[in-house]
Every structure is written in structure tokens, then in C-alpha cells.
Amino acid sequence: MENLLVAENIYKRFGDYTALNNVSITIPKGSVFGLLGPNGAGKTTFIRIINQITMPDEGRVYLDGKPLHPEDIQHIGYLPEERGLYKSMKVGEQALYLARLKGLSKAEAKERLKYWFEKLEITGWWDKKIQELSKGMAQKVQFVITVLHNPKLLIFDEPFSGFDPVNANIIKREILELKEKGATILFSTHRMESVEELCDYMALINKSNKLLDGKVSEIKKEYKNNTFEVGLECENETVLMAELQEKFKIGKAHFKSINEDLKVSIQLQPDENPNDLIQYLLTKARINHFVEVIPSVNDIFIKTVTHNA
Amino acid sequence: MRSLKLIIQREYLARVRNKTFIVMTFLSPLILVGMFALIAYLSMLNSSEQHIIGLHDETGLFVKEFKDDENLQYLNFSDKSLDEAKKIVRESEYYGLIHIPKADNNYDLTGKVEFYGEESPGLGTVQNIEKIIANKLQRNELIQRGIDVAQIDAVKTKVDVEIQNFSGETTSKMANYLRMFFGGAAGYLLMMFIIIYGNMVMRSVIEEKTNRIIEIIVSSVKPIQLMLGKVLGTSLAGITQFTVWVVLGGILYTIAGLYFGIDLMNAQPGQIEAHQLDIPEVNQLVADVLNLPIFSLIIYFLIYFLGGYFLYSAIYASIGAAVDSETDTQQFMLPVIIPLMLGIYIGFFAVIENPHGTVSTIFSMIPLTSPIVMLMRIPFGVPWWEISLSILILLLTNAAVVWIAAKIYRIGILMYGKKASYKEIYKWLKY
Numbered sequence: 001m002e003n004l005l006v007a008e009n010i011y012k013r014f015g016d017y018t019a020l021n022n023v024s025i026t027i028p029k030g031s032v033f034g035l036l037g038p039n040g041a042g043k044t045t046f047i048r049i050i051n052q053i054t055m056p057d058e059g060r061v062y063l064d065g066k067p068l069h070p071e072d073i074q075h076i077g078y079l080p081e082e083r084g085l086y087k088s089m090k091v092g093e094q095a096l097y098l099a100r101l102k103g104l105s106k107a108e109a110k111e112r113l114k115y116w117f118e119k120l121e122i123t124g125w126w127d128k129k130i131q132e133l134s135k136g137m138a139q140k141v142q143f144v145i146t147v148l149h150n151p152k153l154l155i156f157d158e159p160f161s162g163f164d165p166v167n168a169n170i171i172k173r174e175i176l177e178l179k180e181k182g183a184t185i186l187f188s189t190h191r192m193e194s195v196e197e198l199c200d201y202m203a204l205i206n207k208s209n210k211l212l213d214g215k216v217s218e219i220k221k222e223y224k225n226n227t228f229e230v231g232l233e234c235e236n237e238t239v240l241m242a243e244l245q246e247k248f249k250i251g252k253a254h255f256k257s258i259n260e261d262l263k264v265s266i267q268l269q270p271d272e273n274p275n276d277l278i279q280y281l282l283t284k285a286r287i288n289h290f291v292e293v294i295p296s297v298n299d300i301f302i303k304t305v306t307h308n309a
Numbered sequence: 310m311r312s313l314k315l316i317i318q319r320e321y322l323a324r325v326r327n328k329t330f331i332v333m334t335f336l337s338p339l340i341l342v343g344m345f346a347l348i349a350y351l352s353m354l355n356s357s358e359q360h361i362i363g364l365h366d367e368t369g370l371f372v373k374e375f376k377d378d379e380n381l382q383y384l385n386f387s388d389k390s391l392d393e394a395k396k397i398v399r400e401s402e403y404y405g406l407i408h409i410p411k412a413d414n415n416y417d418l419t420g421k422v423e424f425y426g427e428e429s430p431g432l433g434t435v436q437n438i439e440k441i442i443a444n445k446l447q448r449n450e451l452i453q454r455g456i457d458v459a460q461i462d463a464v465k466t467k468v469d470v471e472i473q474n475f476s477g478e479t480t481s482k483m484a485n486y487l488r489m490f491f492g493g494a495a496g497y498l499l500m501m502f503i504i505i506y507g508n509m510v511m512r513s514v515i516e517e518k519t520n521r522i523i524e525i526i527v528s529s530v531k532p533i534q535l536m537l538g539k540v541l542g543t544s545l546a547g548i549t550q551f552t553v554w555v556v557l558g559g560i561l562y563t564i565a566g567l568y569f570g571i572d573l574m575n576a577q578p579g580q581i582e583a584h585q586l587d588i589p590e591v592n593q594l595v596a597d598v599l600n601l602p603i604f605s606l607i608i609y610f611l612i613y614f615l616g617g618y619f620l621y622s623a624i625y626a627s628i629g630a631a632v633d634s635e636t637d638t639q640q641f642m643l644p645v646i647i648p649l650m651l652g653i654y655i656g657f658f659a660v661i662e663n664p665h666g667t668v669s670t671i672f673s674m675i676p677l678t679s680p681i682v683m684l685m686r687i688p689f690g691v692p693w694w695e696i697s698l699s700i701l702i703l704l705l706t707n708a709a710v711v712w713i714a715a716k717i718y719r720i721g722i723l724m725y726g727k728k729a730s731y732k733e734i735y736k737w738l739k740y
Contacts, residue, residue, distance in 0.1 A: 015736050015739065048723070051527075051528040052528075053524070053527050053528060053532075053723070054723075070531075073528065073529055076528070078524075078525070078528040080521075080524040080525060080528070082521040082524055082725065083521050083522070083524065083525060084520040084521030084522045084525075085520065085522050085525075086323075086516075086517075086520060086522055087516075087520060088323075089323070097315065097319055098525065098526070098529065100315055101312055101315055101316075101526065101529040101530055102529050103311075142525070145525070
């Protein structure tokens with residue numbers, strides 16, 4: 001797959017403080033890319049570099065194979081975490097202004113705004129001032145402004161903060177629709193559920209360093225450790241437990257079950273096959289539950305961050 | 310360039326549509342005219358008041374010298390005793406009583422003439438009394454020494470120095486007052502404009518920062534474009550306001566003139582001749598006003614006005630970017646206000662005293678004060694190379710200050726919650 005954005009060996013220092021230390025990130029075309037990291041990790045600095053708000057001290061950024069150029073802002077839509085609008089300006093006027101700053105002509109901007117306002121059912125807000133709208137309403141307007149110029153690359157910094165669940169869903173739906181239409185999306189967040197749900201690729205930044213990156217499914221494969229949760233039904237649980245303890249590395253397992261099962265998690269050696277485990281268990285008890293433990297992004301995040309601390 | 314135009318347009322409209330702006334634009338000339346009218350009325354009231362002063366002249370020499378005029382009336386109490394005279398003056402609530410004691414020597418009255426009054430008399434009144442007595446004594450002395458006073462009176466001439474510069478333009482003292490007035494007004498206006506519109510720029514930057522719209526905008530345009538657009542757009546709003554004031558002021562001035570019966574439209578030399586007004590002073594005054602290099606004054610005003618305004622509003626913009634709210638701006642305001650005040654003070658003291666003295670010349674070169682000081686000097690005639698040098702310095706400083714301000718601005722607008730200090734800002738310059 002072709003890459004839309006390639007950032008190579010980015011360094012950024014503010015005085016004595018290093019905000020980004022040799023960070024390289026590759027975002028494939030048409031993907032949803034999650035940029036994860038605790039607060040203060042350097043995510044926003046990285047995003048600002050892509051947006052050419054700040055310049056990197058070292059390193060290069062390529063968009064669509066070409067070095068990033070000031071004109072490229074037309075191809076990027078950015079919804080910052082710290083976002084707002086002019087309070088005393090009318091919604092329509094303001095949206096037109098910001099769209100035209102992105103390079104759209106007045107007529108084109110008007111037409112597209114009409115389309116989006118109708119789509120999000122906010123047509124009636126055109127002549128309202130931002131100070132008359134609620135925070136969630138204002139964020140809908142901001143979303144429209146971000147996507148209006150049909151950018152190749154959409155950058156959302158903590159997009160769902162401040163949205164109520166209904167609106168958050170609408171925005172999520174719109175983001176996925178944009179992806180289907182060919183846009184590449186970069187998410188910056190510390191909320192792991194949204195990454196799990198939306199992202200194909202991810203990168204983890206902590207304390208100015210990139211700790212890991214790649215396809216979410218592959219990272220998960222890498223982080224699973226051949227552990228299985230089993231629910232067993234047998235006559236003598238204590239005997240079975242003793243036997244399992246002797247043969248495998250076991251631990252406690254927690255899962256919901258309708259049976260009065262013996263719940264155990266079993267970690268196999270990397271070269272062992274789960275089929276052998278099943279065969280062995282079949283001879284001992286009835287298997288009600290057998291699931292491979294796949295680490296959540298949250299687990300990976302915590303594990304990596306604490307491991308590197 | 311396209312973005313810059315858009316930003317200028319937005320900033321201009323945002324300023325001009327502001328309710329305070331509209332109210333101030335249309336109310337200020339009314340307030341100003343009202344104030345002038347009030348001052349004129351009050352001073353008229355003041356001068357139409359008549360004082361009565363009692364005289365108790367034991368020498369009998371001076372009674373005739375004190376002549377009544379519009380404001381002062383003298384009553385002679387010399388035939389009464391001093392205590393009686395005092396009593397009458399107090400009971401009748403007269404302004405005061407002059408007591409001239411009998412002296413052995415006619416011309417030795419130093420420290421002996423007294424003025425009794427409920428309140429201390431005005432400086433003018435005292436000086437007038439002193440002059441009258443001194444004149445009389447002098448004449449008496451001259452007569453005593455056998456000099457013919459009538460002859461002295463006959464040879465008394467009136468001298469009015471005619472000031473002329475080398476290129477042959479004649480001016481009068483009045484013209485100098487006019488120059489002071491024009492220069493002072495221009496300098497003062499410039500200072501007010503810088504403070505008012507500089508503050509507008511600053512508030513607008515703070516607004517964008519606190520509204521958090523700044524990051525959305527700088528992902529579309531360069532911070533310097535936004536800053537320049539803001540400064541330019543706001544300056545256009547200022548020019549609009551100024552134009553409205555000039556027009557409104559002209560209309561009000563004419564109306565006021567008509568109302569008070571002064572035919573201002575006649576203030577043209579040709580017309581005055583037609584009216585057979587043959588008073589040389591008036592003709593000279595009119596000629597002086599017309600002789601002032603009005604056109605070049607306006608051009609210089611605009612140049613210094615823009616140069617000074619850009620310099621200061623760039624500083625204002627960077628202050629706005631450095632802080633999180635308007636209350637935090639206090640610590641940075643002083644260095645901005647001090648040079649402006651200094652310019653005004655230098656203008657009103659040094660320039661009026663000596664328009665081409667060392668102090669005036671130096672401060673009309675220092676870029677932070679030069680717009681104000683030079684504007685005040687220009688009506689007195691400044692060599693072209695001095696003006697060129699001062700403008701050149703101003704422009705170079707402008708370039709440097711805008712460059713530094715843009716750096717602070719660029720970093721500042723994206724810094725939240727950091728308490729800005731001079732040290733912190735110095736660090737930003739190195740980023």
C-alpha cells in the first residue's frame with residue numbers, strides 16, 4: 001500500500017526540552033492511524049509539524065511522496081484539541097472565512113457548506129452567533145470546517161472530547177464515511193477504546209520517543225503471549241487444578257459464564273500448539289469456554305509505557 | 310496574498326461592526342465640540358464678572374492712574390481712614406482694597422503697598438497694580454530730573470519683530486502659535502491613535518487565543534500573515550474612524566459657526582478683502598494658516614502615523630500573544646506607554662521652547678518617540694535630510710521590531726497556561 005504521509009527522524013526541541021526525539025511515522029493511504037500517548041508525550045507537537053505550524057529542527061516530512069510544501073495545507077484538515085471559533089461572528093460567515101483561508105472560492109465554499117449543513121441538520125444555524133450555540137453545537141460547526149475542503153489527510157486531535165454520545169456517534173459515522181471516500185485519517189488520542197474501534201494502524205509515543213508502531217492487528221499478535229482462558233466442567237476440581245499446575249503456567253481467569261466452571265488462564269510455551277492443549281483437556285473435563293487472550297490496546301499501552309519508564 | 314486580503318477584510322469588518330466602535334465614532338466629535346463649547350462658555354462667564362476694588366491712597370498720586378475697565382472698577386476711599394476703608398470694602402464684599410502709604414521718598418514704595426482682600430487676588434491683578442504704580446513713580450522721577458515726558462511719549466514706538474526665513478517667507482508670532490497648535494494636535498492625535506488602536510490589536514489577539522480559534526487559523530495561514538492582517542485591518546478601521554471624525558467635525562464646526570454668527574466661510578483672503586476688512590493682523594493670520602505647508606504636513610502625518618502605529622501595534626500584538634488574559638498585560642504595558650508619554654512631554658516642553666534644539670532633534674530621531682516629536686517639529690521647518698533620516702530609522706526599526714514581534718507572536722499564540730514573563734519571552738526568541 002502506498003503511503004500518504006511519511007515523517008522521517010523528526011527532532012524538535014524547545015530550549016532545553018526535547019519534545020520529539022527521532023520520531024519516524026508512516027501513514028498508509030486510506031488508513032485510520034491512531035497516534036497514542038499520555039498527555040505531554042509530544043503528539044500535539046508532531047501534529048503541529050505536519051500542519052506546518054511549527055518547523056522540525058531536524059527530519060523530513062513527505063506528503064504523497066513529495067516534501068511537505070506550504071501549499072499542502074489545502075490538502076490537510078485539522079481539528080485541534082484546543083479549538084474554538086470567533087464568538088461574535090455568525091456561523092455561516094465564519095465558516096466561509098475559514099474555508100476561504102483554506103483556498104476555496106467563495107461560491108464553492110458556500111455550496112459545500114450548504115451540503116454539510118444539510119447533512120448534519122444544522123442549516124438553521126447559519127445566521128446565529130457562536131455565543132448563542134452550545135459547546136456541542138459549536139463542535140459540529142468545527143467538524144464541518146475541518147472537512148469542508150475535502151482534504152486528503154484529516155487530523156483529529158481528541159475529536160470526541162466534549163461531544164455527547166449522540167453527536168459523538170454522528171461524527172464517528174462521518175469520519176468512517178470520509179475514510180471510505182478515500183481520505184486518510186490521523187487520530188491523536190489517549191482514549192484507547194476509540195483506537196480499538198476505528199484504527200487500522202497505530203503509533204505509540206511516550207516522553208518524546210516513539211515506542212512502537214505498525215498495524216494494530218500485528219501489534220496485537222506480537223503482544224499476545226499464547227495465553228488461553230478456559231472454563232472447565234469436571235468432577236474433582238482440586239485434582240484437576242493440581243494436575244494443571246504441574247504441567248502448565250496457570251493463572252486466574254475472569255470471564256462471564258452461565259456454568260459453575262473452573263476458570264483458569266493457561267499460558268503455553270511459544271512453540272506449543274493450542275490444539276494439543278485442547279486434546280489434553282478433552283480427556284480431563286468438558287470444555288465450556290476456550291478463548292485466546294488478545295491484549296487490548298489499553299493493555300499494550302500501559303505495558304509499553306510502564307516498561308519503558 | 311489572498312489569505313492576507315481575507316484576514317484584513319475580516320479584521321476590518323470585526324472592528325467596524327463593533328458597537329463600541331460605532332458609538333465612539335459618532336459620539337466623540339459631539340463630546341469634543343460640547344467640551345469646547347463648555348470651556349468657551351465658562352471662560353466667557355469668568356471674564357464678564359466685574360470686580361470692585363477700593364483704593365486708599367495716602368500719597369494722592371495714584372488715584373487717577375487706576376482707570377476703570379470692563380472687569381475692574383476702582384472706588385476711592387482715600388478720604389477715609391484705613392480702618393474705615395477696610396470695613397467698607399469687607400461689608401460691601403468688594404474684591405479688595407489697595408493701600409498705598411505715604412512714603413518719605415516717592416519712589417521707595419517697595420514692599421509697602423498692600424492689598425487687602427477676602428481671598429488672594431489673581432496674579433494678573435497684582436501685576437497690573439504693580440505696573441500702574443511703577444509707571445507713575447517712574448514718570449514722576451523723570452519729571453523731577455527735568456526730563457520732558459511728553460517727548461518720551463512722542464518717541465515711543467511699537468516694535469513687532471517680523472520673522473522671516475531664508476527662503477523669504479514672512480511669518481508672524483501668530484504663525485508660531487499656529488505651528489505649535491498644528492504640531493501639538495498632530496502629535497497628540499498620533500499618541501491617542503496608537504494607544505487606542507494598539508489596544509484593539511492586542512485585545513483581538515487575546516480574544517483569538519482565549520477562544521482557541523488560533524490553532525485552526527494558523528493551520529491555514531502563517532502566524533505572521535495573521536498578525537500583519539490584523540494590524541493592517543485595524544489600521545484601516547482607524548483611518549475610517551478618523552475620516553468620519555474629520556467629516557463630522559467639519560459639519561459640526563460649520564453649524565457651530567453659523568449658530569454663533571461667525572462667518573467661517575469667509576476665512577479666505579479674497580473674501581476678506583471683499584468685505585473691506587482692513588485689519589493687518591487678521592489678514593496676516595489668515596495668510597499664515599494658508600501659508601502653513603498643509604499638504605506636506607498631511608503627507609508627513611500619514612507617514613509617521615503609519616510608521617508609529619505599525620511599530621507599536623506589533624509590540625501590542627506580541628504582548629497579546631504572550632498573555633492568557635487582559636489582566637496579565639499590565640506588566641508589559643509600562644514600556645509601551647512610557648516612550649509615548651515621553652514623546653508628548655518632549656513635544657510640549659522641548660519642541661515648543663526650541664524646535665531645533667539638541668533634545669528635540671535627538672528625540673525626533675529615536676524611533677519610539679520620533680513620530681510624535683517630529684510631527685510637532687515639522688511645522689517649524691525641519692531640513693529634509695533630518696526628516697528622511699528619521700523616517701529611515703523608523704522604517705528600519707519597524708522591520709526589526711515586526712520581525713521580533715512575529716517571533717514572540719508565533720510562539721505565544723500557541724502557549725497556554727504558561728505565565729509569561731520577560732525571561733520566558735526571551736527564551737521564546739531563541740526557539
